[in-house]
């Protein structure tokens with residue numbers, strides 16, 4: 001899904017980093033958001049609605065809509081569309097509303 | 105608490121131009137943007153812009169921020185303080201701003217504030233619009249033009265305004281198939297040169313059409329379209345199904361005015377300008393004297409006008425601080441530029457909206 | 469109808485078509501810009517001043533075909549990609565169309581492609597003569613195609629026969 005040749009833009013991709021999504025390894029380029037990397041890896045369902053359990057994906061990609069909330073390194077409700085992917089990140093599909101976790 | 109002379113929220117064309125205009129007058133400016141790079145919408149616009157030379161016509165949107173930034177670096181003289189990855193969460197009535205960067209909060213108290221936060225996308229109600237694969241046009245652009253990732257393989261575009269037309273063109277350039285562009289209105293809303301460009305590339309533009317529903321199990325697998333009559337009612341028996349994996353919504357923008365509401369600026373609902381817009385004078389000053397606005401946050405328009413409004417807001421914010429050299433002459437030039445941009449048929453809606461603005465921002 | 473479908477109609481095309489006399493003299497620009505929008509770079513792109521000065525930036529471009537020498541400098545400067553150069557004198561049977569083409573992969577000279585009209589339909593076969601892609605064109609390459617002369621005012625795009 002990554003664009004190789006583009007008539008206008010010369011994509012300068014950074015170093016490769018690897019993170020896990022529900023235990024599976026996903027490759028991203030430094031600077032990419034978790035949402036972008038997951039999309040490139042073909043992951044479209046990011047969570048499920050609380051009541052009806054309908055699938056949810058991202059929608060705005062700029063941090064406005066909260067459609068992309070996931071659990072990242074234990075922290076709940078992270079908007080992954082504006083969170084850069086970092087080496088070793090643990091990204092998980094969140095069950096329910098999540099809790100507030102004290103950061104250390 | 106830091107006390108910059110002027111804080112500008114939003115580093116799109118409006119914010120960057122406001123910053124340049126203010127530092128040129130001698131004021132000290134902090135420019136705050138939540139994105140990692142400055143440029144706002146421009147960083148996603150691969151096409152050449154319209155307008156005149158003064159607004160960088162015939163230059164690609166993606167190349168404009170560098171030009172403004174280079175000027176800011178050169179003329180900023182240490183007076184330009186850009187802050188990226190920084191979100192403004194609060195704008196209080198006493199003029200204090202609450203910033204957040206990487207989970208850390210900071211309060212600042214600028215003497216003047218320019219809100220140039222741009223626009224938010226509108227949503228369209230239809231069954232299935234919550235399925236993964238229904239994306240805003242901005243999201244499609246971000247994926248494709250910022251990260252170089254295809255949003256999908258077959259796209260249905262909803263909306264034949266400039267954004268729908270341009271994003272369709274950009275999808276083709278990225279090697280993605282666009283099956284159709286549909287538009288509820290009987291006419292194409294965007295510039296016709298954009299329409300002919302995508303049309304000759306083989307994308308049908310279906311006016312008087314809407315989406316009845318999106319279907320799919322875990323994500324979008326297709327859409328059902330139907331015709332609309334003159335009263336925007338679905339015409340029975342005209343349903344057709346299209347197999348697509350992305351439905352892209354380009355159904356309009358609305359000013360992002362949350363910070364202005366928080367601060368207590370007076371606003372007015374003017375659909376011609378995109379929804380609720382802040383009242384402001386011809387100096388782009390709101391009902392609160394320390395708050396100015398510019399760009400799509402003030403009225404949904406174009407990058408060209410956003411830049412000129414930015415120049416005006418920057419000029420008068422600086423003037424209010426005593427940097428008042430040459431204000432009248434500069435203002436005259438800027439006002440004339442705005443007037444020119446809005447004078448044609450394409451600006452009719454904007455002119456009408458501005459003429460209805462209470463307290464009367466001057467209609468050029 | 470242009471506003472409904474994005475396809476200019478025959479009347480609109482007729483109005484902007486150079487006169488038969490002018491066509492006989494060689495390459496000339498056709499400006500397919502039919503709506504008043506705030507835009508004027510075409511005027512500054514033309515050193516011959518064939519594109520008249522705009523009184524108002526919203527004016528439609530007006531071109532004097534007799535001043536135009538068909539140089540093509542304006543093609544890649546128009547943000548609407550609405551300017552083409554046609555040459556009815558290329559050969560006895562074939563005319564030349566120069567068009568802006570911002571897609572990849574670029575075609576190669578001598579390739580046979582399908583000539584496409586403003587509706588996106590194939591109308592004829594078209595042969596690539598030249599691909600201009602110098603730095604001054606700023607990523608808007610200009611492709612020269614030969615087409616049967618009767619299709620000079622029709623072909624405005626092409627589809628690569630070998631697949632896109």
Ligand SMILES: Cc1cc2nc3c(=O)[nH]c(=O)nc-3n(C[C@H](O)[C@H](O)[C@H](O)COP(=O)(O)OP(=O)(O)OC[C@H]3O[C@@H](n4cnc5c(N)ncnc54)[C@H](O)[C@@H]3O)c2cc1C
Nearest residue numbers: 114116117118137138144145192221222399400406407408
């Ligand atoms: C697909 C598309 C094509 C377009 N084509 C053209 C064209 O050809 N010609 C033309 O003239 N115009 C075009 N436009 C319109 C043009 O891009 C906008 O009118 C213009 O960008 C508005 O500028 P702005 O500075 O007001 O807002 P924006 O460019 O949206 O910038 C706003 C900035 O504010 C930041 N921000 C928002 N809220 C906060 C906050 N709370 N804290 C910190 N930062 C914040 C955002 O991150 C953003 O960087 C197009 C728009 C789109 C979407």
Ligand code: SF4
Nearest residue numbers: 514536537539540542
């Ligand atoms: S082809 Fe050359 S001479 Fe003719 S209008 Fe364009 S720039 Fe001017």
Ligand code: SF4
Nearest residue numbers: 501507509510546548
């Ligand atoms: S540059 Fe192109 S779109 Fe702009 S006025 Fe000239 S012909 Fe029309």
Ligand code: FES
Nearest residue numbers: 059061065066081
């Ligand atoms: S997709 Fe909207 S907040 Fe992430």
